Amino acid sequence: xxxxxxxxxxxxxxxxxxxxxxxxxxxxxxxxxxxxxxxxxxxxxxxxxxxxxxxxxxxxxxxxxxxxxxxxxxxxxxxxxxxxxxxxxxxxxxxxxxxxxxxxxxxxxxxxxxxxxxxxxxxxxxxxxxxxxxxxxxxxxxxxxxxxxxxxxxxxxxxxxxxxxxxxxxxxxxxxxxxxxxxxxxxxxxxxxxxxxxxxxxxxxxxxxxxxxxxxxxxxxxxxxxxxxxxxxxxxxxxxxxxxxxxxxxxxxxxxxxxxxxxxxxxxxxxxxxxxxxxxxxxxxxxxxxxxxxxxxxxxxxxxxxxxxxxxxxxxxxxxxx
Numbered sequence: 285x286x287x288x289x290x291x292x293x294x295x296x297x298x299x300x301x302x303x304x305x306x307x308x309x310x311x312x313x314x315x316x317x318x319x320x321x322x323x324x325x326x327x328x329x330x331x332x333x334x335x336x337x338x339x340x341x342x343x344x345x346x347x348x349x350x351x352x353x354x355x356x357x358x359x360x361x362x363x364x365x366x367x368x369x370x371x372x373x374x375x376x377x378x379x380x381x382x383x384x385x386x387x388x389x390x391x392x393x394x395x396x397x398x399x400x401x402x403x404x405x406x407x408x409x410x411x412x413x414x415x416x417x418x419x420x421x422x423x424x425x426x427x428x429x430x431x432x433x434x435x436x437x438x439x440x441x442x443x444x445x446x447x448x449x450x451x452x453x454x455x456x457x458x459x460x461x462x463x464x465x466x467x468x469x470x471x472x473x474x475x476x477x478x479x480x481x482x483x484x485x486x487x488x489x490x491x492x493x494x495x496x497x498x499x500x501x502x503x504x505x506x507x508x509x510x511x512x513x514x515x516x517x518x519x520x521x522x523x524x525x526x527x528x529x530x531x532x533x534x535x536x537x538x539x540x541x542x543x544x545x546x547x548x549x550x551x552x553x554x555x556x557x558x559x560x561x562x563x564x565x566x567x568x569x570x571x572x573x574x575x576x577x578x579x580x581x582x583x584x585x586x587x588x589x590x591x592x593x594x595x596x597x598x599x600x601x602x603x604x605x606x
Contacts, residue, residue, distance in 0.1 A: 357430075389409050391407055419445050
């Protein structure tokens with residue numbers, strides 16, 4: 285009699301143990317990852333490291349290397365050559381690579397994503413201050429190996445010609461979804477909500493964008509102090525750069541005055557996460573014309589850099605989930 289009573293108990297215990305193992309294997313939730321980034325601390329450093337490149341003075345896009353771990357890729361915006369810059373962890377100048385066949389009309393962001401034959405970099409030529417470009421290109425290149433001798437140049441693998449569906453917009457923020465290869469662009473709007481557009485990131489040539497919704501960064505960010513610089517006050521809601529964790533579970537977007545992190549659930553597209561979910565505010569420091577933010581490759585923190593010669597490399601370390 286006893287053995288028949290014990291068997292169900294043992295089975296129940298095994299089911300509970302398996303459930304606990306499965307829960308342990310899932311890791312932190314997107315909300316926990318976002319909260320950890322929002323609770324990040326500035327890495328103490330005296331002095332704060334600065335960019336050592338003499339030519340990287342209008343940095344507008346930054347992303348951690350995937351193929352080349354331990355380095356960051358960066359681009360200057362309009363008026364500069366079409367080059368990728370290698371930045372070391374403390375701002376070291378790792379050299380440059382020319383991008384063949386890509387003119388820098390107004391490179392405003394840089395993103396990384398997986399490809400069928402290796403890691404890719406997406407150069408976002410989406411700046412449009414005077415609103416005269418209905419079509420803007422995303423130049424896709426294979427990520428060079430920055431741990432070896434850099435090639436003098438690399439070709440554009442493909443050019444995605446994104447078309448605004450409802451008239452030209454100005455934008456400085458590109459996000460690439462590592463799960464679905466979707467491209468997400470946030471418009472730069474000082475006076476109201478930013479528009480969120482999405483497009484197929486696997487295409488070549490003309491590719492229409494679709495408006496998914498809007499997001500009001502001003503409403504989600506803390507009001508700056510009365511003595512905050514004027515460009516921080518006016519630019520609190522204007523997105524100037526963004527990045528996505530390599531797992532695709534959190535999107536990080538910065539403005540001139542703040543940074544915000546959005547959790548993204550499994551059943552959501554990246555654009556839907558921005559429109560539907562509530563972000564938390566991540567720490568930043570004041571940077572004149574701050575336009576670059578990049579999540580570390582391991583997701584353990586992020587970096588922000590502004591424009592100017594020898595700009596500070598501000599590093600933030602995640603609090604860790606849980």
